[in-house]
Amino acid sequence: MDLLWLIPSFPLAGFMILLLTQGRLPNSVVAIVGAGSIGAAAVVAFIVGSAFIDAGSMPYSQLLWAWMDVGGFTPEFTLYLDGLSLVMVGVITGVGFLIHLYASGYMAHEEGYSRFFAYMNLFVFAMLMLVLGDNLLVLFLGWEGVGLCSYLLIGFFHDDAENGLAARKAFVVTRVGDTAMALGLFLLFRELGSLQIQTILHSAQTTWPDGSVLCTSIALLLLGGAVGKSAQLPLQTWLPDAMAGPTPVSALIHAATMVTAGVYLIARMHDLYLLAPVAQFAVAIVGLATLFISAFAALTQNDLKRILAYSTMSQIGYMFFALGVGAWSAAIFHLMTHAFFKALLFLAAGSVILAMHHEQDVRQMGNLWKRLPIPFACMLIGSAALAALPLTSGFYSKDIILLTSWDYGTNGPWFWGLAVLAAFVTSLYSARLIFVVFFGKANSDAASSAKDGSGWNMSLPLIVLAILAVGGGWFGLDPVGDVLPDGGLEGAAHDPMLVWGTALVPIIGVLTGYLVFGGGQLNVDKLLETSLLRTLRRFWFSGWGFDALYDRVLVRPFIFLAALNKNDFVDLLYKGTAALARGASQLVVRTQTGQLRWYATSMAIGLAIVMLFVVGLL
Amino acid sequence: MMQTAISVPVEHVLVLAVALFLIGLTGVLVRRNILFLLMSLEIMMNACGLAFVVAGARWVQADGQIMYMFVLALAAAEVAVGLGLVLQLERRFRHLDIDAASELKG
Numbered sequence: 001m002d003l004l005w006l007i008p009s010f011p012l013a014g015f016m017i018l019l020l021t022q023g024r025l026p027n028s029v030v031a032i033v034g035a036g037s038i039g040a041a042a043v044v045a046f047i048v049g050s051a052f053i054d055a056g057s058m059p060y061s062q063l064l065w066a067w068m069d070v071g072g073f074t075p076e077f078t079l080y081l082d083g084l085s086l087v088m089v090g091v092i093t094g095v096g097f098l099i100h101l102y103a104s105g106y107m108a109h110e111e112g113y114s115r116f117f118a119y120m121n122l123f124v125f126a127m128l129m130l131v132l133g134d135n136l137l138v139l140f141l142g143w144e145g146v147g148l149c150s151y152l153l154i155g156f157f158h159d160d161a162e163n164g165l166a167a168r169k170a171f172v173v174t175r176v177g178d179t180a181m182a183l184g185l186f187l188l189f190r191e192l193g194s195l196q197i198q199t200i201l202h203s204a205q206t207t208w209p210d211g212s213v214l215c216t217s218i219a220l221l222l223l224g225g226a227v228g229k230s231a232q233l234p235l236q237t238w239l240p241d242a243m244a245g246p247t248p249v250s251a252l253i254h255a256a257t258m259v260t261a262g263v264y265l266i267a268r269m270h271d272l273y274l275l276a277p278v279a280q281f282a283v284a285i286v287g288l289a290t291l292f293i294s295a296f297a298a299l300t301q302n303d304l305k306r307i308l309a310y311s312t313m314s315q316i317g318y319m320f321f322a323l324g325v326g327a328w329s330a331a332i333f334h335l336m337t338h339a340f341f342k343a344l345l346f347l348a349a350g351s352v353i354l355a356m357h358h359e360q361d362v363r364q365m366g367n368l369w370k371r372l373p374i375p376f377a378c379m380l381i382g383s384a385a386l387a388a389l390p391l392t393s394g395f396y397s398k399d400i401i402l403l404t405s406w407d408y409g410t411n412g413p414w415f416w417g418l419a420v421l422a423a424f425v426t427s428l429y430s431a432r433l434i435f436v437v438f439f440g441k442a443n444s445d446a447a448s449s450a451k452d453g454s455g456w457n458m459s460l461p462l463i464v465l466a467i468l469a470v471g472g473g474w475f476g477l478d479p480v481g482d483v484l485p486d487g488g489l490e491g492a493a494h495d496p497m498l499v500w501g502t503a504l505v506p507i508i509g510v511l512t513g514y515l516v517f518g519g520g521q522l523n524v525d526k527l528l529e530t531s532l533l534r535t536l537r538r539f540w541f542s543g544w545g546f547d548a549l550y551d552r553v554l555v556r557p558f559i560f561l562a563a564l565n566k567n568d569f570v571d572l573l574y575k576g577t578a579a580l581a582r583g584a585s586q587l588v589v590r591t592q593t594g595q596l597r598w599y600a601t602s603m604a605i606g607l608a609i610v611m612l613f614v615v616g617l618l
Numbered sequence: 619m620m621q622t623a624i625s626v627p628v629e630h631v632l633v634l635a636v637a638l639f640l641i642g643l644t645g646v647l648v649r650r651n652i653l654f655l656l657m658s659l660e661i662m663m664n665a666c667g668l669a670f671v672v673a674g675a676r677w678v679q680a681d682g683q684i685m686y687m688f689v690l691a692l693a694a695a696e697v698a699v700g701l702g703l704v705l706q707l708e709r710r711f712r713h714l715d716i717d718a719a720s721e722l723k724g
Contacts (some may be wrong), residue, residue: 310721381654592722594719594722595716595717595723596716597646597647597648597716600646600647604647
C-alpha cells in the first residue's frame with residue numbers, strides 16, 4: 001500500500017512529458033505516454049486495492065509533505081485510502097485507461113493529438129487528487145483542477161467560436177457552485193479549525209447538535225459546489241453544451257468521472273448531512289427534480305451526444321436522490337455502474353459519429369445495426385443498462401435506490417412514484433436511441449454508406465466496457481460499506497409487489513418505446529400532431545427553458561449593467577491623475593529646447609539668484 | 619622669503635576678475651560659434667584663477683596658486699575634450715553653429 005503515491009504520479013508524469021515536449025513527439029509515442037501512464041496507474045491501483053482488501057479494508061493514509069505552515073494552519077498533502085476512495089480510484093484509472101486507449105484511435109486524425117493527451121492526463125491527476133486527498137484543501141485543488149481540464153477540453157476544437165463559448169459557459173456556471181463550496185470550506189475552518197476530512201467528520205458530531213443551523217448552512221454550501229460540478233438543478237445548463245468537446249472527453253469527464261465528483265463530495269462529508277436533515281432533504285429534492293426534468297429533456301433531443309448528456313444529468317440525479325434518501329452505498333454503486341455503461345454509450349456513440357463522418361443528428365441515422373455491428377451491440381448493452389433492464393448492472397444499482405426511496409418517511413411513496421416515472425422515461429428514451437439510430441430505414445447517404453473504421457484500440461475498450469456494463473453490478477460493492485453510514489447495499493426487505501413493480505417498469509418502458517419509435521402501432525409523428533405534445537416537446541427540447549430563463553434573468557441584466565458602467569466612474573480618479581501628469585509634463589517639456597545657450601543662460605540666472613540669496617540681498 | 623608690500627589693492631584685482639568673468643559669460647551666452655564658446659569659457663576660467671591667486675596673496679597662503687594649477691589642468695582637459703567635440707560637430711552638421719545641435723529638444 002506504500003505505492004499509493006504512485007497512482008497520481010503516473011498521470012502527472014505523463015502530463016509533464018507531453019507538456020515539455022510541446023507536441024514534438026510522434027503520435028505513436030504520445031499515445032504510449034498518454035494512455036500508458038493511465039494504464040500504469042490502473043495497475044498500481046489494482047495492486048494497492050488488493051493489498052487494501054487483504055489487510056482488512058482498514059483506512060490507510062500516507063503523508064507526503066506539509067503544504068504550508070501559516071499561523072497554525074498546516075494543510076498537509078496526505079493521501080487517504082478507504083473503501084470509498086478505492087472505488088473512485090478504480091473507476092477513474094480503470095475506465096480512464098479504457099477511454100484513453102479508445103481516444104488514441106479516435107483522435108488519430110485530429111490536430112493537437114499531444115495537447116489532447118496532456119490535458120487528459122492532467123485531468124486524471126487532478127481527479128485522483130480530488131478523491132485521494134485527506135484534506136479539503138487538497139480536494140479543492142483537485143476540484144478546481146478538473147474544472148480547468150474540463151474547460152480546456154470542452155474548448156479543445158477552439159477554431160470554432162461556439163466551442164469556446166460552451167467552454168466558457170461550463171467554467172462560469174461551475175464557478176458559481178465553487179464559490180459556494182469555498183464559502184463552506186471557510187466556515188468549516190472557522191468553526192472547527194481544521195480542513196482534515198477525518199478530523200472534521202469526527203469533531204462535527206461532538207461540536208454541533210442535530211439540525212444545527214451552522215452545520216445545515218455548511219452542508220448546503222457544499223451542496224452548492226456539488227450541484228455546480230455535477231450539473232444538477234439549478235446549475236445544470238452547462239452540461240449539454242459541454243458536448244462540444246471530443247467524444248472521449250464527454251465519456252471520461254462529462255459522464256464517468258468529473259461530474260460525479262459532487263456525489264463523491266457529499267458521500268465523503270456524510271456526517272455533516274446526517275447532522276443536518278434539512279440539507280439532506282435538499283439533496284434528495286435537487287436529485288429528484290434533476291432526474292425528472294432531464295429525463296424528459298433527453299426524450300426530445302435529436303443530437304446523439306445531447307441525448308446522452310441529459311441522460312447523464314438524469315442518472316447523477318438518481319445518485320443525489322439516493323444520497324438524499326439515505327441509500328449512501330447505492331449512490332456510489334450507481335456511480336460505478338453508471339461510469340461503466342455511460343462511458344460505453346459515449347464511446348459507442350463516438351464510433352457511430354466517426355462512421356457517420358461527424359454527423360451527430362439521430363434523424364440522419366437509421367438502419368446502422370448491420371453496418372456497425374460492434375457499436376450496435378455495445379450501444380444495445382449500454383442502453384439496456386441505462387434503462388435498468390434486469391440482469392444488467394444499471395438494474396442492480398437503480399433498483400436499490402428506488403426501493404430505498406419508498407421507505408423515506410411519509411414522502412417515500414411520492415418520491416418513489418416520481419423516480420419510477422422518470423425511470424420509465426429513461427427506458428423510453430433508451431429505446432428511442434436504439435430504434436432511431438440502428439433500425440428503420442437509412443435517412444441519409446452517410447447512414448447508408450457508414451463503415452466501421454475503428455481499429456483494435458477502439459474496439460477493445462468497447463468490449464471490455466460492455467462486459468463491465470453487464471456484469472459490473474453482479475457482485476455488489478463491499479468496500480464502501482465500512483465507510484458510509486448505511487453499512488452497505490443490504491437494505492430492508494420490501495413487499496414483493498413493490499419489488500416486481502419496480503423491476504417491471506423499464507421493461508414496460510422499452511415496449512412502449514418499441515411501439516412509439518420502432519415503427520409499431522403508435523407512430524411518433526402522429527402523436528406529435530396534437531398541439532399539446534408539440535408544445536411540450538419544444539419545451540423539453542430546450543431543456544425546460546432554463547437557458548432562456550437564465551439569459552433573461554442573469555445574463556442580459558449583467559450585460560446591461562456592464563454596458564452602463566463601461567466608463568467606470570472609479571476610473572475617473574486614475575484617468576484624472578494621468579491627465580494631470582501628462583499636462584505638467586507638457587509644461588516642462590517646453591523648457592527642453594535642446595539649445596546649449598538656453599541651458600547656460602538659465603544656469604547663470606539660477607546661479608545669480610542663489611548667490612544673491614546667499615549674500616542676503618534677496 | 620622677503621615680504622614686499624602689495625602695490626595693487628585686492629579690490630582692484632577682484633573687480634578685474636569679475637569683469638573678465640562677465641565678459642566670458644556674455645561670450646558664452648551670445649556667441650553661436652562653438653570655437654568662440656570655448657574661448658569664452660577659457661576667459662571665465664582664467665578670471666576664476668586670477669581671483670584664487672589674489673586671494674592666496676592676500677592671506678599669504680600657497681593654496682590660491684595651487685588652485686590655479688588645477689584650473690590650468692582642467693582647462694587643458696576641457697580643451698582636449700572640447701576640440702574633439704568641435705570636430706564631431708563639424709563632421710556631423712557641416713558647420714560650427716551650436717544652435718543647430720539641438721536634437722535633444724523635448
